Amino acid sequence: MSLYDDAVLVLKGYESPAPDQGELRRGYLDHLAQHPDGMWKACGAGHLTASALVVDPERGRVLLTLHRKLRMWLQMGGHCEPQDESLAAAALREATEESGITGLTLLGGGPVRLDRHPIPAPCHWHLDVQYAALAPSGATEQISEESLDLRWFAYDEVASVADTSVVRLMERTRAELERRR
Numbered sequence: 001m002s003l004y005d006d007a008v009l010v011l012k013g014y015e016s017p018a019p020d021q022g023e024l025r026r027g028y029l030d031h032l033a034q035h036p037d038g039m040w041k042a043c044g045a046g047h048l049t050a051s052a053l054v055v056d057p058e059r060g061r062v063l064l065t066l067h068r069k070l071r072m073w074l075q076m077g078g079h080c081e082p083q084d085e086s087l088a089a090a091a092l093r094e095a096t097e098e099s100g101i102t103g104l105t106l107l108g109g110g111p112v113r114l115d116r117h118p119i120p121a122p123c124h125w126h127l128d129v130q131y132a133a134l135a136p137s138g139a140t141e142q143i144s145e146e147s148l149d150l151r152w153f154a155y156d157e158v159a160s161v162a163d164t165s166v167v168r169l170m171e172r173t174r175a176e177l178e179r180r181r
């Protein structure tokens with residue numbers, strides 16, 4: 001199965017209680033239907049990206065990266081690559097590369113949220129498919145070249161350092177973790 005086909009299947013199966021998520025899901029599917037290259041950075045109209053919020057639920061914290069270009073605290077993530085077999089694989093690859101943590105596992109059940117945000121030209125939009133990645137006990141992070149810094153933040157600290165998209169991702173991740181207990 002191609003990455004494009006996987007993305008369509010993932011998005012068709014995605015459900016969320018948040019009212020904006022159904023509209024985003026339809027928008028992502030429409031985008032892919034109109035842009036067969038919509039998985040790739042080269043798609044000037046925008047493209048899907050995959051990210052993962054790295055969570056340490058035992059200690060009630062998340063790992064954020066101070067993005068080198070944007071200079072913002074964000075979850076790990078980025079562009080899909082030709083070798084990615086699925087959106088989930090792309091999110092896990094990005095989380096592992098950017099956090100330096102081996103042994104991350106994605107929270108089962110698919111994406112946690114969708115987030116569409118503008119980016120500078122020549123492209124215009126990132127259509128981010130957001131997952132949650134669970135850090136193994138005792139995980140040690142290692143900064144990558146894409147980051148200025150990596151730091152663990154307690155759940156209640158995230159709103160003071162990150163934008164609303166990261167806060168919403170963290171809140172939705174916490175709700176999913178709580179639901180699964």
